[in-house]
Amino acid sequence: MANHTIAETITIPYLEEKGLLSWLTSTDHKRISIMYLLSISTFFVLAGISALLLRFELLMPGKTIVDAHTYNVLFTFHGAVMVFLFIVPGLAASFGNFLIPLMIGARDVAFPRLNLMSYWIYLLGALIILISLSKPADTGWTFYTPYSIRTGTDVILLTFGIFVLGFSSILTGLNFIVTIHKLRAPGMTWHRLPLFIWASYATAILQVLATPVIAISLLLLIAERVFGIGFFDPAKGGDPILFQHFFWFYSHPAVYIMIIPAMGVISEVIPVFSRKPIFGYKAIAYSSLAIALISFFVWAHHMFVSGMSEVAATIFSFLTFLVAIPTAIKVFNWTATLYKGSIDLKSPMLYALSFIFLFTIGGLTGVFLGALAADVHLHDTYFVVAHMHYVMIGGTIMGFFAALHFWYPKMTGKMFNEKVAKIAWAFVFIGFNVTFFPQFILGTQGMPRRYADYPPQFHSLNELSSIGSWILGIGMFVMAINLLRGLFNGEKAPQNPFNSLSLEWQVPSPPPHENFEEIPHVTDWTYGYGKKSA
Amino acid sequence: MEGVEKIEHVHGHHVDPVVEYQSLKFGMWLFIATELLLFGGLFAAYTIFRAKFPEMFAEQHLELNKTLGALNTAVLILSSLTMALGVTSIQRGKPKRLALFLLLTILLGLAFGVNKYFEYSAKFHHHIYPGTSIFFSLYFTMTGLHMLHVFAGMALLTTMLVLTLRGRFSDKYYTPVEVSGLYWHLVDLIWIYLFPLLYLIA
Ligand code: HEM
Numbered sequence: 001m002a003n004h005t006i007a008e009t010i011t012i013p014y015l016e017e018k019g020l021l022s023w024l025t026s027t028d029h030k031r032i033s034i035m036y037l038l039s040i041s042t043f044f045v046l047a048g049i050s051a052l053l054l055r056f057e058l059l060m061p062g063k064t065i066v067d068a069h070t071y072n073v074l075f076t077f078h079g080a081v082m083v084f085l086f087i088v089p090g091l092a093a094s095f096g097n098f099l100i101p102l103m104i105g106a107r108d109v110a111f112p113r114l115n116l117m118s119y120w121i122y123l124l125g126a127l128i129i130l131i132s133l134s135k136p137a138d139t140g141w142t143f144y145t146p147y148s149i150r151t152g153t154d155v156i157l158l159t160f161g162i163f164v165l166g167f168s169s170i171l172t173g174l175n176f177i178v179t180i181h182k183l184r185a186p187g188m189t190w191h192r193l194p195l196f197i198w199a200s201y202a203t204a205i206l207q208v209l210a211t212p213v214i215a216i217s218l219l220l221l222i223a224e225r226v227f228g229i230g231f232f233d234p235a236k237g238g239d240p241i242l243f244q245h246f247f248w249f250y251s252h253p254a255v256y257i258m259i260i261p262a263m264g265v266i267s268e269v270i271p272v273f274s275r276k277p278i279f280g281y282k283a284i285a286y287s288s289l290a291i292a293l294i295s296f297f298v299w300a301h302h303m304f305v306s307g308m309s310e311v312a313a314t315i316f317s318f319l320t321f322l323v324a325i326p327t328a329i330k331v332f333n334w335t336a337t338l339y340k341g342s343i344d345l346k347s348p349m350l351y352a353l354s355f356i357f358l359f360t361i362g363g364l365t366g367v368f369l370g371a372l373a374a375d376v377h378l379h380d381t382y383f384v385v386a387h388m389h390y391v392m393i394g395g396t397i398m399g400f401f402a403a404l405h406f407w408y409p410k411m412t413g414k415m416f417n418e419k420v421a422k423i424a425w426a427f428v429f430i431g432f433n434v435t436f437f438p439q440f441i442l443g444t445q446g447m448p449r450r451y452a453d454y455p456p457q458f459h460s461l462n463e464l465s466s467i468g469s470w471i472l473g474i475g476m477f478v479m480a481i482n483l484l485r486g487l488f489n490g491e492k493a494p495q496n497p498f499n500s501l502s503l504e505w506q507v508p509s510p511p512p513h514e515n516f517e518e519i520p521h522v523t524d525w526t527y528g529y530g531k532k533s534a
Numbered sequence: 535m536e537g538v539e540k541i542e543h544v545h546g547h548h549v550d551p552v553v554e555y556q557s558l559k560f561g562m563w564l565f566i567a568t569e570l571l572l573f574g575g576l577f578a579a580y581t582i583f584r585a586k587f588p589e590m591f592a593e594q595h596l597e598l599n600k601t602l603g604a605l606n607t608a609v610l611i612l613s614s615l616t617m618a619l620g621v622t623s624i625q626r627g628k629p630k631r632l633a634l635f636l637l638l639t640i641l642l643g644l645a646f647g648v649n650k651y652f653e654y655s656a657k658f659h660h661h662i663y664p665g666t667s668i669f670f671s672l673y674f675t676m677t678g679l680h681m682l683h684v685f686a687g688m689a690l691l692t693t694m695l696v697l698t699l700r701g702r703f704s705d706k707y708y709t710p711v712e713v714s715g716l717y718w719h720l721v722d723l724i725w726i727y728l729f730p731l732l733y734l735i736a
């Protein structure tokens with residue numbers, strides 16, 4: 001790069017330089033974003049395959065393909081990899097990295113080298129987790145004590161890997177917060193920021209404030225196994241419930257680390273494809289912060305039946321209901337944006353609409369679970385499994401797919417086949433519902449989660465769910481092929497194929513290394529659709 | 535400050551020095567917040583167990599060596615002072631004095647470590663380990679994690695020392711020194727809480 005003049009580096013597309021090393025050492029936020037995107041997608045596929053195996057085992061009662069221990073290992077791998085290697089870094093590390101500097105009119109993040117370091121740390125954590133597979137853990141992704149202290153499987157390496165990933169998460173969050181504070185282009189005031197930026201900001205705060213707590217919990221778990229410190233061991237005067245408190249103090253905010261960036265994506269996609277200004281800008285922006293704040297005070301709703309005073313349980317139940325308010329505010333505002341819009345059902349929009357529909361189901365069933373009387377019965381049943389998948393797949397992953405299809409032309413400079421994308425969407429949408437809706441019913445009928453087997457009366461709904469998982473799998477496969485094919489055979493993407501007003505679309509596709517030839521002067525918000533030429 | 539438009543091209547990056555200064559400082563404060571939360575988990579555990587086993591804490595803390603603990607407290611407070619003097623020196627444009635104070639600070643960190651080594655050895659000698667009791671588990675995890683932070687701080691300051699000797703800092707540019715100093719003060723501060731909580735239980 002040293003040989004180029006400034007003007008040249010500014011105009012070279014960021015994808016130009018080839019070779020693995022040039023990627024692994026690049027501090028360009030866009031390249032780092034692509035590396036995250038490829039890495040998290042790889043882990044998504046691995047964890048997805050393990051999910052298909054789990055569903056295959058549950059196709060019929062009795063042993064189908066794996067024994068009970070292998071089943072436990074599979075769901076631990078599935079959960080831990082999906083959560084810590086895919087969905088938590090997820091949208092923030094991939095699309096956040098790509099979009100934050102572009103959307104606020106900056107040339108890069110505040111600390112580009114730290115950004116690259118975060119990615120390396122992510123790789124290191126992933127590597128440690130893969131090594132732990134030589135004796136894979138069987139505790140579930142929640143590592144509840146005392147079982148996680150006693151099991152002979154490699155809990156230490158797995159949790160240590162997650163500990164390392166925590167650094168990556170913290171440093172990324174820190175970088176984004178500083179970037180959003182300090183590097184906004186002239187005129188890009190807080191209330192002109194795209195809502196994806198507000199969402200990323202709220203997410204980053206959660207990453208910075210919640211992750212240290214899981215870090216210390218996992219360190220203590222490791223110390224428990226190595227030195228027998230006894231904090232979580234009742235035999236030594238410790239308290240296994242304490243681990244649950246520590247764990248959920250992080251992991252509840254973590255569910256918002258997973259979902260808030262997806263909400264940000266939806267706020268960007270909906271106005272573009274309904275050609276209307278976003279409704280309730282400030283309400284959406286501040287509700288992200290409200291969710292982030294409240295999410296620190298609801299963790300014990302995962303522990304209603306773990307042993308807790310009635311007063312405490314009632315308070316946590318009430319606080320859990322509170323979290324639904326800012327969540328619903330967003331849903332109402334998106335729907336109001338759609339109202340009387342000229343809606344264009346392109347693939348990103350299909351995924352965005354799916355998000356609204358499915359996430360609403362997921363969020364409302366969360367409220368059922370937050371109600372004490374209902375949760376006593378539904379806890380640890382398939383109802384919880386269905387709830388979490390409606391919010392995580394129906395929410396986050398639909399948002400992720402919306403983002404993939406929406407920003408694909410910008411990131412790759414190519415177009416994918418829209419017709420195939422729509423077909424894939426149909427499979428994903430139908431497959432998802434066929435897989436997970438029956439699980440709500442199974443849960444209310446009392447089928448517990450995390451068992452390799454079930455009594456015959458649960459057979460037909462389980463069969464349906466497993467068939468659904470194949471439809472879902474096919475949908476994702478077709479989607480992946482379509483997007484990969486676009487890279488090679490796709491038409492060249494124009495600068496702004498969807499007529500968006502946001503800054504990232506005002507630079508070439510793919511953008512040059514330095515993003516902007518000249519730092520833009522911002523004079524208005526980005527949602528002025530339906531007026532003038534827009 | 536010329537605003538964001540005037541761009542300097544260094545290693546593919548380019549930020550206004552004022553913005554860089556503010557950013558680094560802000561970033562370090564955020565990082566310090568994460569460290570406090572990390573220790574916050576341990577302080578929470580401490581509170582819970584102390585409430586659960588008050589006699590154990592009252593009795594077993596007597597095994598800890600108050601003199602060595604107090605000495606280490608003095609060493610760290612002194613090191614915070616030398617660190618602050620270092621930052622003042624470079625603000626006044628005296629890199630040599632900065633180097634001297636950095637060296638002093640690192641040596642004081644080292645003294646802390648040596649002291650801690652003797653303390654731990656004495657405990658092991660009396661067959662007191664992490665896991666001996668909840669109190670000693672807390673003692674070892676809290677001071678152990680803190681010790682790791684002292685090492686991290688020393689590594690950071692050594693880097694600063696090398697950069698200072700290479701003439702990287704002046705009264706115009708000393709952001710990394712100042713930010714590393716902040717980190718060192720944090721390490722010091724945590725000890726100021728650990729010392730009474732573990733050694734001086736009434
Ligand atoms: C309106 C918002 C939400 C409410 C009120 C809510 C409420 C709850 C409650 C009460 C539970 C515990 C159920 C039990 O174990 O008995 C739960 C579990 C869970 N929720 Fe939510 N939730 C909400 C949104 C979300 C979101 C957005 C995500 C993730 C993106 C999420 C992910 C999960 C997961 C993963 C579990 C299961 C954890 C486990 O035990 O493995 N939830 N939710």
Ligand SMILES: [Cu+2]
Binds near residue numbers: 301
């Ligand atoms: Cu929760």
